[in-house]
Amino acid sequence: MIIKTDSIKFATKGDFDIVDITSRLQDAVAASLVEEGTVNVFAPGATAALTAIECESGLLEDFRDFFEKIIPSGGDYKHNLSHAARNGHSHVRASLIGPDMTIPVRKGKAFLGVWQRIVFIDTDSGPRERELVLTIIGTGKNEG
């Protein structure tokens, strides 16, 4: 059994910016030399979220529109009464989606559907530097 840790850093535009991290995730899995196991991806931060989606531009707008409808950025949030950032909606959205994903590794790759991409969503109101934390666990090429 091998365990490898890694991270992915990038800048976001905020405001529900959806960042496709799939190719960098695949690079990290390849570098780990894990052949069969799992990769855990975690987004530290209370306005940070991870999910899977097809990265088609119309669909990404649909996903944003859905969150704007059910958790509007201009809504009344008690969090905003004491926080100048006025990002109550950012927090509610992030807590609904969640910050963690665990994905199988097969033949040295994160195993995904054909159109399924892993995306980070920055629900916060403005641009930010983000760092995702990766943990890859499994067996290497010549192990049982």
Place this chain on the structure above:
Amino acid sequence: MIIKTDSIKFATKGDFDIVDITSRLQDAVAASLVEEGTVNVFAPGATAALTAIECESGLLEDFRDFFEKIIPSGGDYKHNLSHAARNGHSHVRASLIGPDMTIPVRKGKAFLGVWQRIVFIDTDSGPRERELVLTIIGTGKNEG
């Protein structure tokens, strides 16, 4: 430490078909001979989702009704402008629920609440063949 990989295949009716996979998940955990650890279940596919729910028929209708209310199948989705399958709602639903679950294994079984079942939800519009990917990690019976 042991790591075992497995899969579960089945046909779905689509249209938010909810498939209880718990007994097949328990079979896979038993076959792995892992006694204490975790089992990761992953649904490859951008219109595939996993969650836990009590499999009571009225409740399953409530869960479907909720998604029909907040993400209506007959809504306007930009994804549908370029995709003949017109399954924008399917994608938004799947990305909201998420495709991965990691469940503890205790005494050789996935450890669940009394009424808690693990279900696959096919959010796509029509029937499909699906395959879930399982990764079981932990200690075997005679390990430390």
Place this chain on the structure above:
Amino acid sequence: MIIKTDSIKFATKGDFDIVDITSRLQDAVAASLVEEGTVNVFAPGATAALTAIECESGLLEDFRDFFEKIIPSGGDYKHNLSHAARNGHSHVRASLIGPDMTIPVRKGKAFLGVWQRIVFIDTDSGPRERELVLTIIGTGKNEG
């Protein structure tokens, strides 16, 4: 590689009671002696959920208000026709949020954002005794 199992027990008030389990989670991770790896937290129970959120009192009310809006406690649920507990809303809420989280462990601690706390949410209608199941996997201090 080490694997350690643990649990966290507590009483809840029910009715979307949000319980911050972060410090007890950190205690369990420290006791496991795992330095680098992951900790899986699982809530057995069909009206039990886990997520991450900033534990600011206004925001916790915003999160509760959001669920009351989209899945109202006084709504019509088919589950309630056959279940005296009338907790259809509790189940739909729990199945939407989900019962599992997997969080990285770094330098012997669950690695979280500055304001990011791990919380258990009891979506059931009344007070309950709850027990969360923890599985910590990784390398110890003097391992490779």
